[in-house]
Amino acid sequence: MKVYAYGNKEQVHAAYELAKAAYAKLGTDTDAAIQTAVDIPLSIQCWQGDDVTGFEGGEGISGGGILATGNYPGRARNGEELRGDAEFAFSLIPGKKRFNLHSFYAEPSGTGAQSVTRDQLEPEHFKNWMAWSKEKAIPLDFNPSFFSHPKADSGYTLASADPQIREFWIRHGKASRRIASALGANQGSPAVNNIWVPDGSKDLPADRMSPRLRLRDALDEILAVKTEPRSITDAVESKLFGIGSEAFVAGSHEFYLGYASVRQIRLCLDMGHFHPTETIADKISSALLFTPGLLIHFSRGLRWDSDHVALYSDDQRDVCREIIRQKALSRVDIALDYFDASINRIAAWVIGSRSLRKSLLEALLEPTALLIEAEKNGKNHERLALMEEFKTLPFSAVWDKLCLDAGVPVGVDWINPARDYEARVLSKR
Numbered sequence: 001m002k003v004y005a006y007g008n009k010e011q012v013h014a015a016y017e018l019a020k021a022a023y024a025k026l027g028t029d030t031d032a033a034i035q036t037a038v039d040i041p042l043s044i045q046c047w048q049g050d051d052v053t054g055f056e057g058g059e060g061i062s063g064g065g066i067l068a069t070g071n072y073p074g075r076a077r078n079g080e081e082l083r084g085d086a087e088f089a090f091s092l093i094p095g096k097k098r099f100n101l102h103s104f105y106a107e108p109s110g111t112g113a114q115s116v117t118r119d120q121l122e123p124e125h126f127k128n129w130m131a132w133s134k135e136k137a138i139p140l141d142f143n144p145s146f147f148s149h150p151k152a153d154s155g156y157t158l159a160s161a162d163p164q165i166r167e168f169w170i171r172h173g174k175a176s177r178r179i180a181s182a183l184g185a186n187q188g189s190p191a192v193n194n195i196w197v198p199d200g201s202k203d204l205p206a207d208r209m210s211p212r213l214r215l216r217d218a219l220d221e222i223l224a225v226k227t228e229p230r231s232i233t234d235a236v237e238s239k240l241f242g243i244g245s246e247a248f249v250a251g252s253h254e255f256y257l258g259y260a261s262v263r264q265i266r267l268c269l270d271m272g273h274f275h276p277t278e279t280i281a282d283k284i285s286s287a288l289l290f291t292p293g294l295l296i297h298f299s300r301g302l303r304w305d306s307d308h309v310a311l312y313s314d315d316q317r318d319v320c321r322e323i324i325r326q327k328a329l330s331r332v333d334i335a336l337d338y339f340d341a342s343i344n345r346i347a348a349w350v351i352g353s354r355s356l357r358k359s360l361l362e363a364l365l366e367p368t369a370l371l372i373e374a375e376k377n378g379k380n381h382e383r384l385a386l387m388e389e390f391k392t393l394p395f396s397a398v399w400d401k402l403c404l405d406a407g408v409p410v411g412v413d414w415i416n417p418a419r420d421y422e423a424r425v426l427s428k429r
């Protein structure tokens with residue numbers, strides 16, 4: 001097999017100097033753009049490492065309107081393997097990283113208990129994660145897990161008409177917020193606690209209002225628990241449909257846009273949760289006007305499914321450009337959300353994370369002031385011409401410099417170490 005070798009430091013530096021001069025003529029400071037780009041924390045989804053299986057002894061996602069497909073060898077089977085894999089992936093991804101957990105990655109055995117029901121989870125069940133977070137300086141984010149559970153088998157959790165089911169999940173939601181707060185306190189920066197529920201129906205419901213009323217009230221109960229704002233950021237995530245919830249999802253976009261605006265919490269926009277040709281870039285400025293901020297799940301919908309590995313696509317670049325043009329970095333949390341079990345899972349992490357950092361850097365390099373000036377002057381043909389010319393500025397030379405300075409492999413050079421890790425570690429599982 002080919003051993004890739006992309007270039008050497010001198011080439012990267014020489015190409016960068018030319019690129020820097022080209023951008024400078026248009027008013028962009030490439031050094032500053034690199035610095036800002038590496039400082040943006042990317043919240044990397046732990047669940048790509050094990051196909052959203054978790055540590056409860058289950059067999060992966062079920063009953064949740066989401067589906068991981070594939071059986072590529074090497075899935076992480078416990079906390080140690082997942083943390084080890086993540087650390088290795090991080091060594092190939094430039095810039096600041098966070099790690100995003102789900103509640104079913106709890107390790108109660110570390111506290112002597114064999115298992116704990118989700119409504120009884122406590123911060124201490126995440127003490128391995130917190131120790132790791134401290135040691136590696138990787139802050140954590142959190143998600144209550146309202147799927148892959150017998151009490152979610154009816155397709156409804158917080159919106160369930162059965163009070164016992166609903167109350168179980170409300171207790172879970174409250175427990176999750178306490179855990180997220182503890183993570184936040186441990187790391188000294190808020191942990192995002194993102195609520196996504198699969199609640200919906202495969203076929204046409206006769207009553208669309210009652211589940212939504214119950215969902216609203218259940219969320220209100222969960223969010224009523226007092227927490228320290230410096231330790232937790234609450235977010236709610238919408239979805240159009242899922243597998244088995246094709247006809248109706250209670251937590252639709254309109255539901256959560258309304259909810260997040262009125263209750264003043266963050267709205268999570270997942271790129272794969274809209275109609276197949278609907279994109280989210282244009283939603284950002286509107287949602288920022290009426291909510292305190294956003295959480296974006298970078299993902300890729302493909303035909304009827306979401307959650308494919310995020311790529312440096314037009315959709316992704318548009319979203320990044322919007323965040324940067326709105327100067328909204330402080331109000332937008334940036335996370336990845338996909339799970340592909342058909343390819344090397346570490347490569348999936350690296351491909352998506354590098355693509356996202358790359359799109360953010362490109363957005364930061366844009367000479368936006370020139371576009372705004374053309375627009376103000378009514379010269380829309382100049383605005384369009386500039387946009388088109390900016391697409392082929394020597395951006396890749398700046399990206400390579402970012403990777404070099406961040407101490408991660410440049411270009412295709414990360415493929416060799418990933419292959420080596422597969423042979424050394426993954427293939428032995």
Ligand code: RNT
Nearest residue numbers: 047066143196239270337
């Ligand atoms: C599901 C949502 C949700 C999950 C993760 C595992 O459609 O996108 O964010 O992917 O919580």
Ligand code: ZN
Nearest residue numbers: 237270297337
């Ligand atoms: Zn998502």
